[in-house]
Structure formats: C-alpha cells, structure tokens
C-alpha cells in the first residue's frame with residue numbers, strides 16, 4: 001500500500017517542454033498513463049524512478065520525497081532488459097542488479113529467502129514451471145513476465161511500467177497485462193503503467209491520467225473515462241488506428257448493458273492464460 005504524489009512537475013530538454021506543471025496523486029491503485037507518442041509519458045516515469053531529473057516540482061512516495069533511484073520503486077521497461085543467456089529464475093533472483101553485478105552475484109551464495117522470493121514471483125506471473133528455461137528461448141510475452149517477476153523480487157512499494165506491452169501482439173499484450181495487474185494486486189503495490197493501446201488500458205486500469213504535449217489533460221476514474229476524453233487526447237480515434245474497433249472501445253468503456261459487472265476490472269487472470 002502506498003501513495004505517490006506528483007506536484008507541479010516540469011521537465012525541460014533545452015527548448016523542448018516534455019512535462020509542464022503536472023500534478024496528481026495515486027493511492028493503492030492500478031493507474032494508467034495515456035497519451036500519444038511524445039506526450040511525456042516516459043519522461044514522467046523516468047522522473048519518478050530517478051533516471052531523469054525534473055526541472056522543477058516535487059515527487060513523494062508515502063510522504064517522503066523521492067530523489068534519484070530507489071530500490072522501493074520497481075520498473076518494467078518495454079524492452080525487458082533481461083540477461084538472455086541465463087534462466088528466468090536467475091533473472092528474477094538478481095532483481096535490480098545490473099549485468100556486471102548480476103554475473104558476480106551468480107557466483108555467490110544467495111539467501112534462502114531471496115531464492116524463495118524469486119520462485120514466488122515467478123509463480124505470480126505463471127512461470128514457475130519454466131523457471132529454469134533460458135530467457136532467450138522464451139516468447140516475448142513470457143520474457144516480459146520475467147521482467148515483472150524481477151521487479152517484484154525487489155519488493156517495491158511502487159511499480160512503474162513504461163509501455164510494457166508495446167512490442168507484443170494483442171493477445172500476448174492482454175496476457176501480460178493480466179499478470180501485471182494480478183502481481184500489483186497480490187503484492188499490494190501501487191502501479192503506474194503507460195500504455196498507448198486505449199482498449200487494453202480501459203480494460204485493466206482503475207484510474208486514467210491523460211497527458212498531451214506534456215500537460216495533464218485529464219485524471220479520471222474508470223467510470224469517468226469517456227470516448228470524448230479519449231478523442232481529446234488523441235485528436236481523433238482514427239489517428240490511433242482504432243477506427244474499426246470504435247464499437248469495441250465503447251463497449252469496453254461502458255459495457256454492453258447486459259451485465260452490470262462487465263466494466264469491472266478482472267479480479268483474476270482468465271483460465272486460458274494459465275495454459
């Protein structure tokens with residue numbers, strides 16, 4: 001359980017304003033950051049995890065200012081940054097370490113607690129049986145799930161993910177998002193995930209923060225997310241290639257009216273994902 005507070009955050013790269021006066025607060029939620037390419041999503045996430053220094057503004061986790069990188073902030077990237085040649089288990093076990101430290105640490109004794117935590121994290125993402133498989137032999141979706149497990153091993157209070165499913169096909173993207181949501185839920189961790197796929201975002205998010213040209217355009221809960229807001233964010237639905245799916249987006253956003261629960265986020269990963 002944790003609270004992320006962003007206050008008046010701005011980031012300037014020379015003449016380019018990547019973020020302008022962005023403020024919001026999320027608490028124990030699965031929040032989605034929406035916006036076109038160049039909107040400032042990555043910059044915001046990088047400011048939060050200390051990879052980029054904001055020009056001005058304030059970031060706090062549970063009331064304490066976040067400065068630089070912290071181990072209690074877990075990050076999942078679009079490109080997973082795993083070590084290909086070794087097993088899923090070793091990748092998960094070595095959590096936040098960089099490649100060199102990882103190779104060193106592989107030669108060292110790991111505590112029993114760390115080993116259990118790595119296996120537990122792999123179980124959370126449905127990869128316990130594949131834990132000894134090399135990452136290079138896994139599918140893109142499985143690799144991304146190892147990335148989630150690795151972030152969980154850090155035992156973060158906040159989980160950040162920058163377009164974690166951008167390079168996956170729609171079905172794998174849905175599976176990975178299902179596990180990410182499940183992981184955040186099981187570990188009681190607040191999550192902020194950037195996505196450009198509106199339909200996936202609408203299905204998995206509790207809370208939606210829209211960025212346009214570095215500014216916060218909206219900050220709404222699931223029931224307040226409307227196709228009009230999405231239109232404002234992307235100019236028009238056609239520009240993001242959703243023209244054919246417009247009805248589906250409507251349905252996802254508001255349900256088809258038959259089942260009062262069908263706009264609710266999935267509580268568990270659907271059965272077929274386990275297969």
Ligand SMILES: Nc1ncnc2c1ncn2[C@@H]1O[C@H](COP(=O)(O)OP(=O)(O)O)[C@@H](O)[C@H]1O
Nearest residue numbers: 013016018035036037038039040041042043044
């Ligand atoms: N390291 C950088 N140097 C200069 N400009 C950058 C840098 N990173 C991002 N930008 C600019 O900041 C803006 C926001 O980029 P970014 O945060 O990557 O957006 P998004 O992740 O939503 O696509 C863009 O105009 C981008 O070109």
Ligand SMILES: [Mg+2]
Nearest residue numbers: 041042043163
């Ligand atoms: Mg980006």
